Amino acid sequence: MNVVKSIKTNQSSNVEIELKSTKEFPVRDAVIELRIGNQTFKRSRPGPDGSLNTIIFVLTNDEFVRINTGDSVTVGFSHEPPGWNFGNVDKTLLDK
């Protein structure tokens, strides 16, 4: 099961999208990517508990502005098909 846990503005005014999945995000050398619509985002960090079931992607505010509610949200490794599907993004969840 894949869930968009939260969408939050952080102290640097970037937007953090926290994703949880029952299927672990493996720690690999290839780059893990968040794909929203036709845009790709590569900055990420693990969740605060170190669990491989959580990953947080960090978007700049400008990047967040460019995505649209309803765009598909997937995660995958670069040059590979998506491995996780999170449905469609809802930008109104920002900071709620």
Place this chain on the structure above:
Amino acid sequence: MLSSLKTPISATFALFIAGAQMAWAQSPDPGTPGPHSVARQEYNFGDTALTLTGFPGPIELHASITYPVDLASRPFPTVIFLHGRHATCFLGAAAFLEWPCTSGRQPIPSFQGYNYISDILASHGFIVVSISANGINAVDNSVFDLGALARAELIQEHLQILQTFNTTGGDPFGTLFSGAMDLNNVGTMGHSRGGEGVVRHFLLNASLGSPFGVKAVFPLAPVDFNRPVLNNASLDVMLPYCDGDVSDLQGVHYFDDARYNVPGDLARKHTTLVLGANHNFFNTIWTPGLFPAGTADDWTAFVPGGTSNPWCGEVTGNGRLSPEQQRGTGLAYIAGFFRLYLGSESAFLPLFKGAVLPPPSAMTTLIFQSYHAPDDPRSRLDVNRLLDATNLSTNTVGGAVTQSGLSPYDLCGGLAPEPRFCLPTEPNTRQPHTTPSARAPTVRGLSQLRFGWSDLTAAYENELPPGSRNVRGFAVLQFRVSVNYFDPRNTPGVSKDFAISLTDGSGNSAMTLVSSSSRVLFFPPGSSSLTDIPVPKIFLNTARIPLSVFSGVNLNNIRSIDFLFDQQAQGALFISDLAFAD
């Protein structure tokens, strides 16, 4: 699970490789133990001992030193190992990504995973330092370069620590290593993200005035996210064909990008393609059954549908190496590389040129080399670099280039206006030479001659103009080549062959078949009906044709080189880097 991986060579594949009509010379084996007894100790200055400017988390200063017990014949060449990205902590069978480890979790000692190589190198008189980099792994995806600079700075920090051990001495070793390490004769091996780390480190060290003498760099299954280019140090990029993590083999760019980058670069460059290897089995800590948490066979774990692939999967007759066999390849080539370039054991050079078969310790013969000779007129004469459209009609030495019956006959993969991809509809993972880099996505790849033929009269000729006709001082005619798996004129499982003719100024010709001297014209294995699988791949290996086989022509006055496609009625290849070489 791994039982089906133990067949060393696919029967079919072995058959046609063995069919090459070669009498191979035997290389000495760099993977056998040497005369020194070996010891290993660790130093650990704490999980948060290092903070780097601009990097968002603390990093440990923890490493092992493997060394000859008898240090009397000091100083010894010094080799640094840096592991790649992996989970950092574990508890029972569960792996975690955090640093430092919390909640009773323990660090995963990825840096210990190459001890089997350290032991052999130390037994031959090397000091090997393997560095832990969990603190970088925990947060490197949050920095733009994905940790490359941090890894370089970590290596430099450890070299400074070693400098202290090597001079005044220091805890925890006292003066044990005083004068033991030759830090002007240093080699580095980095696995995966550590591979980009050692390349980036070479550049960092150079930018600081080269306080340490880094002479040889070995990226193992490396990433190349930022496209740094390394020149003026010996280089071997080892690439596992069945890599299920860095499955596009992007590290081949280190070789491709460096070839003609710096005029006068005297450093030899190599790639080593291991047909049966995956990403993880080079590190014992990442190998299932050898550590309780975080392990995987990356090919079967990460490649959807990969299990059923006839070459890299788990089916009967596959081409995969067992973990032990794969470690054999790493041992032979990593130990051999540093013994050659730091230890000056020149007997290993033919191994890295692809002039001899892999040694017994490699545990497979399905290993293929590319070789780029020093930029010295005694070592290499570039006949046709195939870098731009000019080279379709005029080669690098100014001779005419002609062809007949070739279609297509064009260049791909290099700078615009060449098409960026040689096989535009195929995935990047099948085209390592042109795969884009994550943080340098606009940088182009290897320019290759793309061609095919459909009858036995097809030919490709490079003339040598006066002044470039004396090739007697060279050992071989060489070029890099890959069979085009995507062109239906090639049959899966069937290798190609063609003739090469040299003609001298008096009109005398001598001819040989590529298969008489080289094994590289194999059809890339792994074809299946699944379109997203990362194999087969276009990967160019060097064909070396000894000039000694061209009897009856005057090597002081060679007028032309002809490729004659008269052995098979049709086919298609990619080639680059046509040269005479040492």
